[in-house]
Structures are given as structure tokens and as C-alpha cells.
Amino acid sequence: MSEAKRPERAIVVGGGLSGLVAALRLSQGGVEVTLVEPDRIGGKLQTSAFAGRLVDEGADAFLLRVPWAAALAHDLELDGELISPAERSAHVFVGGERRTIPHGHVMGVPADLDALAASGLLSPEGLARVAEDLHLPADPTDPHEAGTDVAVGPYLRRRLGDEVVDHLIDPLLGGINAGDTATMSLAAVVPQLDAAARSGDPSLLRSCRAQLARAAAPGRNPSAGSGAVVAAIDEPAEAPPIFAAPMGGMARFVDALVGAIPSVDVVAGRSVAVLEPGPGGRGVRAVLDDGTAIDADAAIVTTPAHVTGPLLAAVAPDAAATFLGIDHSSVAMLTMAFARADLGDTTGHSGCLVPRDQGLLVTATSYGTSKWAQLRDPERDDVILRTSVGRTGDLRFTDLDDTELADEVVADLDRILGVTGAPTEVRIGRWMRSLPQYAPGHLERIAAAEAELAPTSxxxxxxxxxxxxxxxxxxxxxxxxxxxxxxWPTRRGLAPA
Ligand SMILES: Cc1cc2nc3c(=O)[nH]c(=O)nc-3n(C[C@H](O)[C@H](O)[C@H](O)COP(=O)(O)OP(=O)(O)OC[C@H]3O[C@@H](n4cnc5c(N)ncnc54)[C@H](O)[C@@H]3O)c2cc1C
Structure with a gap:
């Protein structure tokens, strides 16, 4: 496949957010685009009617402290529709109680030991073990010493002990991508902690304190440049909002993108089965599942990695193996409405994380009507919860049918919040193999895959x-x-290449 020099025609494989953004920018750059999507346009961004409101089925907020989504919203003229969560504090469920996650942490690594002690999240022994970090020497396997990427869990357990990892760090990080810190890349998933680990000071607490102090300095944007995770360095309540979403849910993004690409030829209901060199070895040919061939100068593949891998086999075999080698977690999202009188208090917090060792099926529940003002409906006086189950190493939900799953989740919610009445409405979305897991060395493998693809189109x-x-x-x-x-031109001028 020959190298594409500014293609005239391009194929975009997949019509989720990534495919729609690729199609938008290509067509704004004057490229003729065909986009192929077998299922729902928007992919994992879906919003639908629930209990008389529009409620997201998957993603419901994007991080504001990195620029790319906010800039896209600006380009799509969605700025005026963006709102931020009404509540910032979150609970974690430990020892049969909901406890407020303390202020002063970097991705769960506590910088403020007094706040951690006051939260009641850790036993005195667990707290003392965290404080040992201040004196523990470096280990040859630490990122700073070894020079290579490491798994989050073993490194943090060595420095801070098990309890804080189990009760705070694993639920926070695992809540983002349904992963397990035991096998998660520090550099790819939590670049903030990777930077702290490489600061030269073996103490993670001191490095995180320094990071928070720098972030608090006027004019600093603490996590700019890192887009890896959907959570943030903790900061005080008066700071600018961390997350945002369009008022009508994530479907507004999808609708605005679709509206902005009228010239794109969307092939709906078909999938790409094979990518191969185009006629005469020039460009690329996409063969669809019905045998139709589409020829173009270039292709952008935006499918889940387990689909991308096989699609790349004839183009870049090593890159294909890299994408095929990425594990995926599966989750289910249960949206439930309860009469307010039938549920414990959710005000003042955005949701609750559940550590693995608490023995529940539920991994997290988001208090929708507390988190998002636009979901509150005084006439109904109800509460909407978006509850997740499933994470790496715990796929018990896949053995349950929808009725069993809903019953188990209500039983868990009873333990977490107190439930005295059945939900008035339930919606279940199963997102199978939906969240890629970045193992140590992920960023190097991706860079190598991109290098192999670079000479191709x-x-x-x-x-x-x-x-x-x-x-x-x-x-x-x-x-x-x-x-x-x-x-391509944007509302701010021409985008940097
Ligand atoms: C439950 C859940 C909650 C989330 N919450 C958040 C959140 O709150 N905030 C946040 O920032 N992110 C969140 N995310 C992540 C976010 O949803 C993704 O970053 C984003 O939607 C991914 O878009 P994408 O286009 O890359 O992938 P997808 O949306 O997966 O799109 C890929 C598309 O490729 C299509 N496809 C598959 N096979 C083929 C084929 N052979 N040919 C052509 N097309 C094909 C699929 O049908 C799909 O539409 C969440 C994800 C999940 C699963």
C-alpha cells in the first residue's frame, strides 16, 4: 500500500466519535469521505429517553482540563449547551458505609494524610503504612530506577501498602476503564503518577504534593497534555469545572457531528471485512461484509482494537498483532429510577465507588439527579442512578439475565444506599469488550504500530x-x-498538523 500524500478520497472505518471526528476533519480539509458503520452511529456515545428525560447510555461527561473535546465542542458551536456536574464530591463504599473521598490526592494517591485519616477510609495500620512512603528507599523496579513502564498496582502497593490501593486507588482507576491496577500501565493510564514516580524523589507522597502545589499555582493547567483517563487531580470546590457534557447528553455531540458532515457518504448497516492494497497497489481497498469494494487513497480505522487487529493483517502485520493483543473489559450499565422516598440520601455527592473487596457486584453508582441539574424533575420527585457492574477479573454479570442482574443490583444498592421500594423504571446496556486495557509497555507498542503504518496509507x-x-x-x-x-479550518483558524 503506497503512502498517501494528502488523499483525495478516504474511507473511515467506524462511525463512533473517533470516526465522526475523522470524517469531519477530512471533509473540512477537502477530502471526499466514505464512512462505514454497521451499527448505531455514535458508537459508545448514545443518549435515549429514560423516565421522561434524555439520559446517556454510556459516557456522560468529558474532561475539560485537556483541550481536545472542549475545542471540538467550540467548533461545533456547542459551547452554549455545555454544563458541568453540580456535585464534585464522591463516595467510596468501605466497611458497609459510604465515606467521602478526601480532598488532596492525585489519582487516589493521598497528599494530605490528615484528610485521609479524617475520611475513615483506612485503618490506623493502613494509614501508618501510607506514611511509610516518606522514608522508604527506591526499589530497583521503580519506574525511575528501571526506566521502563511498570504496572500501577505492584509499584503503588510497595510504596503505600495494600489498603489505600484497595480502598481508594484501585476503585478510582478501575472505575475509569473497568480495569485492574495489578496489570495496568502506569505511563499509559496515569501519566500524572508516572511523572511523580519519575521525579527523582522516591517518595510518591512528596512528589504528588509538589504536583498539587504546581497545579495550584496561578495560571497552571495541571493535567494538560494527558488525555489518558477520565478523572482528575483533586482540587478545591471553587476551582474551574473538571467535567462537562452537552445539556441533551452525548447524542448532541453525535448529532452536531453528523450535521457537520453533509458531504460524507455514510454506508450504514455494513461493516468492513477486509482492508487490502488498492488496484495496482495504490491506495487502499475496503471490502465490506456484502462483498462491495470501496477504493480510496487512504483509510482511517477507528474500530475497537479487537476489530482493528484483523483489519490491519494485510497492511501491517505487527501492528495487527499489537491491536489483537489488547485485552478488553466488559461492563453493564443499569439506569434506574426510584421514588425519592424509596432511596437513601444522594444529595451533595455525584456518586459512589465500590472497591473489589467489598463483595458486591456493583463497581460504581452515579447519582444522576444529584450530578446533573438537567436530570432533576420536581414533578416526578425521583432519583436516577446509573450503576455499573463488571471489571477485569469480575465478569459475574455475564452469567445473569436482565431480570437477575437488575435484582442483584437493587440488592447491592440497598446495601450501599438503602432501598425501600422497587425501581419505577430500569434500562440495561451491556457494553461487551468495550474498554481496552493498557498493559505495561502499551505506549511503546502503539508507537511501534504507528511507525509500521506510517509508510502506508x-x-x-x-x-x-x-x-x-x-x-x-x-x-x-x-x-x-x-x-x-x-x-482543516476551525473556528479558531487552521488546525496545526
Ligand atoms: C460504559 C462506558 C462509559 C463511558 N464513560 C465515559 C465518560 O463518562 N467519559 C469519557 O470521556 N469517556 C467515557 N467512555 C469512553 C467513550 O465512550 C469513548 O472514548 C468513545 O465513545 C469511543 O469512541 P470511538 O469512536 O473511538 O469508539 P466506538 O464508539 O466504539 O466506535 C467504533 C465504531 O466502530 C464500529 N465498527 C465495529 N466493527 C466495524 C467494522 N468491521 N467496520 C466498520 N465499523 C465497525 C462500531 O459499530 C462502532 O460504532 C465510556 C465508555 C463506556 C463503554
């Missing part, structure tokens, strides 16, 4: 690259387009 974008969240996907799609030599 095929590019990859999506959740498998450098972040599973919305901003990172926007960034990856735009970078894929730019790497084909295409530039």
Missing part, C-alpha cells in the same frame, strides 16, 4: 491508542487526519 484512531476517554479519542482522530497531510 492506513491510519488508526480510537480508544486503543493513548486514552479511553472522549478527549483522547478526539485528539487521536485529529492526529490521524493530520498525519495524512490534511489540515
Amino acid at each position: 492506513v491510519r488508526v484512531a480510537g480508544m486503543a491508542l493513548r486514552g479511553v476517554g472522549i478527549p483522547a479519542c478526539v485528539r487521536a482522530a485529529e492526529e490521524a487526519v493530520a498525519s495524512l497531510g490534511v489540515t
